[in-house]
Structure formats: C-alpha cells, structure tokens
Amino acid sequence: MKNKVLYPVIAKEYNDDGHYFVVTSPNVQGMIVEGDTLEEAIEEASFDIADWFEVKGKIEKVADPSKWHLEKDEKLVYVPVNLTNFYKKYGKTVRKNISVPEYLANWAKENKINVSRVASDALKALQEQRA
Structure with a gap:
C-alpha cells in the first residue's frame, strides 16, 4: 500500500490581476485552488485532493488525462497526494x-x-x- 499517489491536475498561469497560478481537476468537481507560484498551487491541490478522498471515504479512480481537452495555455501536472491520513481513517x-x-x-x-x-x-x- 503506497502512502503517496501522483494525481493529474490542470494548471494555468494568469497575468491579469497580478501573477498567479490556478489548478483544477476534472476528477475533483469544484476544486479550484491558486497560488502565487506553481509550487504553491500544487501544494494546495495536494491538500484538497487528500481531503476529498477523506470526505468520499474512498480513493476515486482517475479519468484518463490523455483524454482531457487542454487549452493552449494549460498544462497537465501530476500532484503528489499524501494518503497517510486517509489510511489512518479508513485502513482496515x-x-x-x-x-x-x-x-x-x-x-x-x-x-x-x-x-x-x-x-x-x-x-x-x-x-x-x-x-
């Protein structure tokens, strides 16, 4: 059993009202996180995805990211998600x-x-x- 998984998300850089990054995922409905840097946005996404697993009570199967439609200014990024708390709560x-x-x-x-x-x-x- 691995304590970390890599979870695909979509990252986009913005320069409209300052400079920041937004991360979303078709797998996690409603997840929109941002950070001043890509690293900050990825870290926030990691926490949100781990919380989502805990709320769902299971680790959802990931939709194939190769089938996602990305805009030209979006990129696919893999976020490391720590599953330790999930396994503590739901591990048998x-x-x-x-x-x-x-x-x-x-x-x-x-x-x-x-x-x-x-x-x-x-x-x-x-x-x-x-x-």
Whole structure:
C-alpha cells in the first residue's frame, strides 16, 4: 500500500490581476485552488485532493488525462497526494502472526500489554521516521 499517489491536475498561469497560478481537476468537481507560484498551487491541490478522498471515504479512480481537452495555455501536472491520513481513517486492520521471545511474551501477558498495539505503534513510528 503506497502512502503517496501522483494525481493529474490542470494548471494555468494568469497575468491579469497580478501573477498567479490556478489548478483544477476534472476528477475533483469544484476544486479550484491558486497560488502565487506553481509550487504553491500544487501544494494546495495536494491538500484538497487528500481531503476529498477523506470526505468520499474512498480513493476515486482517475479519468484518463490523455483524454482531457487542454487549452493552449494549460498544462497537465501530476500532484503528489499524501494518503497517510486517509489510511489512518479508513485502513482496515489485518491479522499478522509474529514471533517474540517467550520471556517477552510472558512479561507482556503479566503486565497486560497488548502486543499487537505495541507492534502497530512501533511500525507507525518507523513509517513516520522514514517518510
């Protein structure tokens, strides 16, 4: 399971009332974000798309961007979208059998420690450290 996906959007540069960029997506109805730079607009789009996934409760299939009609001043850009919060909210729990030394298993039982919780917390910490 990947924690990031690249999501296609359409970016357009404007010079009418200052200089700024607007990002939209045919996949995310109503999403219009802007930024002073393309990087800012892409970052805002990334947050909006991640929020959209959370509201929908699922990761929507992306329409094929090669079939999108782009104006001559628009360009296709791929936005990195972080799915960590989505998976925290909607990810299912799976059963994994692990082996631990017997003395640790006994100690955990005596101290009423949930080994699954400890393993999950350790894996989450490792994931955040490597992100």
